[in-house]
Amino acid sequence: MSARYATQTRRGAIAVVLAALVLGVAGCGSEDEPPKNTTSSPSRTPAGTEDGKKTQTEEPSEVLAVLKGQNGLELTIQSAKRDAGGFLTVSGKLANTSDATSVIPAQVAGDEVEIVKHGDSLGGATLVDSVEKKRYYVLRDTDGRPLTTSGLADLGPGRSTAVFLQFPAPPASTTEVTFQLPTFRTGTIKLS
Secondary structure, three states, X not given: XXXXXXXXXXXXXXXXXXXXXXXXXXXXXXXXXXXXXXXXXXXXXXXXXXXXEEOHHHOOOOOOEEEEOOOOEEEEEEXXXXXXXXXXEEEEEEEEOOOOOEEOOHHHHOOOHHHHOOOOXXXXXXXXXXXXXXXXXXXXXXXXXXXXXXXXXXXXXXXXXXEEEEEEXXXXXXXXXXXXXXXXXXXXXXXX
Protein backbone atom coordinates (compact mmCIF):
# COMPACT_ATOMS: atom_id res chain seq x y z
CA MET A 1 0.00 0.00 0.00
CA SER A 2 1.43 3.34 -1.02
CA ALA A 3 1.56 6.43 1.20
CA ARG A 4 -0.67 8.23 -1.28
CA TYR A 5 -3.35 5.53 -1.09
CA ALA A 6 -3.21 5.57 2.75
CA THR A 7 -3.62 9.37 2.81
CA GLN A 8 -6.61 9.19 0.45
CA THR A 9 -8.17 6.43 2.57
CA ARG A 10 -7.76 8.52 5.76
CA ARG A 11 -9.28 11.56 4.05
CA GLY A 12 -12.22 9.47 2.89
CA ALA A 13 -12.81 8.09 6.38
CA ILE A 14 -12.64 11.58 7.87
CA ALA A 15 -15.13 12.85 5.26
CA VAL A 16 -17.56 10.04 6.18
CA VAL A 17 -17.30 10.83 9.89
CA LEU A 18 -17.80 14.56 9.30
CA ALA A 19 -20.82 13.90 7.07
CA ALA A 20 -22.37 11.70 9.75
CA LEU A 21 -21.82 14.41 12.35
CA VAL A 22 -23.34 17.08 10.11
CA LEU A 23 -26.40 14.92 9.42
CA GLY A 24 -26.74 14.10 13.12
CA VAL A 25 -26.63 17.77 14.11
CA ALA A 26 -29.00 18.75 11.31
CA GLY A 27 -31.49 16.17 12.56
CA CYS A 28 -31.66 17.96 15.92
CA GLY A 29 -34.33 20.43 14.94
CA SER A 30 -37.01 22.24 16.83
CA GLU A 31 -39.39 19.33 16.24
CA ASP A 32 -37.70 17.47 19.09
CA GLU A 33 -38.36 20.23 21.62
CA PRO A 34 -41.05 19.54 24.21
CA PRO A 35 -44.21 21.59 23.75
CA LYS A 36 -44.28 24.84 25.66
CA ASN A 37 -46.75 25.14 28.51
CA THR A 38 -49.42 27.59 27.43
CA THR A 39 -51.48 27.40 30.58
CA SER A 40 -51.19 30.33 32.93
CA SER A 41 -50.22 28.89 36.28
CA PRO A 42 -48.13 30.73 38.86
CA SER A 43 -44.46 29.83 38.68
CA ARG A 44 -42.91 28.40 41.78
CA THR A 45 -39.57 29.52 43.11
CA PRO A 46 -37.76 28.31 46.22
CA ALA A 47 -38.55 30.11 49.46
CA GLY A 48 -36.42 33.18 50.02
CA THR A 49 -35.82 33.69 46.32
CA GLU A 50 -37.27 35.88 43.65
CA ASP A 51 -37.24 34.29 40.20
CA GLY A 52 -34.64 31.82 41.49
CA LYS A 53 -32.25 34.58 42.63
CA LYS A 54 -31.17 35.00 46.24
CA THR A 55 -32.72 37.86 48.12
CA GLN A 56 -31.38 39.91 50.98
CA THR A 57 -33.09 37.63 53.53
CA GLU A 58 -30.52 34.87 52.85
CA GLU A 59 -27.54 36.97 53.94
CA PRO A 60 -25.98 35.99 57.24
CA SER A 61 -27.54 38.15 59.94
CA GLU A 62 -24.65 37.91 62.41
CA VAL A 63 -22.21 40.81 62.50
CA LEU A 64 -18.71 40.08 63.82
CA ALA A 65 -17.25 43.50 63.07
CA VAL A 66 -17.94 46.69 61.14
CA LEU A 67 -14.85 48.42 59.77
CA LYS A 68 -15.12 52.02 58.57
CA GLY A 69 -13.13 53.08 55.53
CA GLN A 70 -12.71 56.21 53.45
CA ASN A 71 -15.47 58.09 51.61
CA GLY A 72 -18.36 56.24 53.25
CA LEU A 73 -17.05 52.72 52.61
CA GLU A 74 -17.91 50.20 55.30
CA LEU A 75 -16.88 46.54 55.55
CA THR A 76 -19.22 44.35 57.60
CA ILE A 77 -17.74 40.97 58.51
CA GLN A 78 -20.49 38.41 58.98
CA SER A 79 -18.61 35.12 59.35
CA ALA A 80 -15.12 33.71 59.87
CA LYS A 81 -15.29 29.93 59.50
CA ARG A 82 -12.61 27.27 59.53
CA ASP A 83 -12.96 24.30 57.22
CA ALA A 84 -11.51 20.79 57.31
CA GLY A 85 -8.90 21.68 54.68
CA GLY A 86 -7.06 24.05 57.02
CA PHE A 87 -8.49 27.27 55.61
CA LEU A 88 -10.38 30.16 57.19
CA THR A 89 -12.96 31.95 55.05
CA VAL A 90 -14.03 35.43 56.07
CA SER A 91 -17.30 36.60 54.49
CA GLY A 92 -19.30 39.79 54.61
CA LYS A 93 -20.30 42.79 52.57
CA LEU A 94 -18.66 45.98 51.42
CA ALA A 95 -21.09 48.90 51.39
CA ASN A 96 -21.07 52.54 50.35
CA THR A 97 -22.95 54.47 53.02
CA SER A 98 -22.40 57.86 51.36
CA ASP A 99 -24.56 59.80 48.90
CA ALA A 100 -21.92 59.68 46.15
CA THR A 101 -20.11 56.94 44.25
CA SER A 102 -17.06 55.74 46.20
CA VAL A 103 -13.96 54.49 44.44
CA ILE A 104 -12.47 51.43 46.12
CA PRO A 105 -8.93 52.50 47.13
CA ALA A 106 -6.14 50.67 45.28
CA GLN A 107 -4.38 50.16 48.63
CA VAL A 108 -6.87 47.43 49.64
CA ALA A 109 -5.09 45.13 47.18
CA GLY A 110 -1.89 45.54 49.19
CA ASP A 111 1.55 46.18 47.77
CA GLU A 112 2.78 42.69 46.93
CA VAL A 113 3.70 42.64 43.24
CA GLU A 114 2.30 39.14 42.71
CA ILE A 115 -1.17 40.14 43.97
CA VAL A 116 -1.28 43.65 42.47
CA LYS A 117 -0.54 42.34 38.97
CA HIS A 118 -3.86 40.45 39.05
CA GLY A 119 -5.93 43.62 39.44
CA ASP A 120 -8.23 45.08 42.05
CA SER A 121 -8.93 42.82 45.02
CA LEU A 122 -8.96 42.71 48.80
CA GLY A 123 -5.56 40.98 48.70
CA GLY A 124 -3.98 43.40 51.19
CA ALA A 125 -6.04 42.06 54.10
CA THR A 126 -4.32 40.31 56.99
CA LEU A 127 -5.29 38.54 60.19
CA VAL A 128 -3.18 39.05 63.30
CA ASP A 129 -3.12 36.41 66.03
CA SER A 130 -1.68 38.35 68.97
CA VAL A 131 -1.55 35.29 71.27
CA GLU A 132 0.51 33.20 68.83
CA LYS A 133 2.25 36.34 67.52
CA LYS A 134 1.51 35.47 63.88
CA ARG A 135 0.19 37.36 60.88
CA TYR A 136 -1.80 35.56 58.19
CA TYR A 137 -2.02 36.85 54.61
CA VAL A 138 -4.71 36.17 52.00
CA LEU A 139 -4.05 32.87 50.24
CA ARG A 140 -3.19 32.72 46.52
CA ASP A 141 -3.93 30.18 43.83
CA THR A 142 -1.22 28.52 41.74
CA ASP A 143 -1.16 31.50 39.35
CA GLY A 144 -0.64 33.99 42.20
CA ARG A 145 -4.21 35.37 42.18
CA PRO A 146 -5.48 36.18 45.68
CA LEU A 147 -8.31 34.01 46.99
CA THR A 148 -10.58 36.93 47.64
CA THR A 149 -13.21 39.05 45.95
CA SER A 150 -11.65 40.82 42.99
CA GLY A 151 -12.68 43.24 40.25
CA LEU A 152 -13.76 45.90 42.72
CA ALA A 153 -13.60 49.39 41.22
CA ASP A 154 -16.32 51.51 42.80
CA LEU A 155 -19.68 51.34 44.56
CA GLY A 156 -22.62 53.59 43.86
CA PRO A 157 -24.37 55.49 46.67
CA GLY A 158 -26.15 53.12 49.04
CA ARG A 159 -24.89 50.04 47.16
CA SER A 160 -23.19 46.98 48.63
CA THR A 161 -21.51 43.83 47.38
CA ALA A 162 -20.80 40.47 49.00
CA VAL A 163 -17.11 39.80 49.66
CA PHE A 164 -14.96 36.90 50.84
CA LEU A 165 -11.33 36.38 51.77
CA GLN A 166 -9.55 33.08 52.40
CA PHE A 167 -6.62 32.69 54.81
CA PRO A 168 -4.65 29.82 56.32
CA ALA A 169 -6.55 28.81 59.46
CA PRO A 170 -4.96 29.77 62.76
CA PRO A 171 -4.61 26.96 65.35
CA ALA A 172 -7.82 25.71 66.95
CA SER A 173 -6.74 27.32 70.22
CA THR A 174 -7.03 30.77 68.59
CA THR A 175 -10.59 32.00 69.07
CA GLU A 176 -10.24 35.58 67.83
CA VAL A 177 -7.98 37.58 65.53
CA THR A 178 -7.57 41.19 64.47
CA PHE A 179 -8.71 41.80 60.89
CA GLN A 180 -6.79 44.47 58.99
CA LEU A 181 -7.48 45.95 55.54
CA PRO A 182 -5.53 48.96 54.25
CA THR A 183 -7.46 52.27 54.53
CA PHE A 184 -10.00 50.66 56.93
CA ARG A 185 -10.04 50.66 60.72
CA THR A 186 -9.04 47.36 62.29
CA GLY A 187 -11.48 45.08 64.07
CA THR A 188 -11.43 41.98 66.23
CA ILE A 189 -13.40 39.00 64.95
CA LYS A 190 -14.32 35.70 66.60
CA LEU A 191 -13.52 32.51 64.70
CA SER A 192 -15.80 29.52 64.32
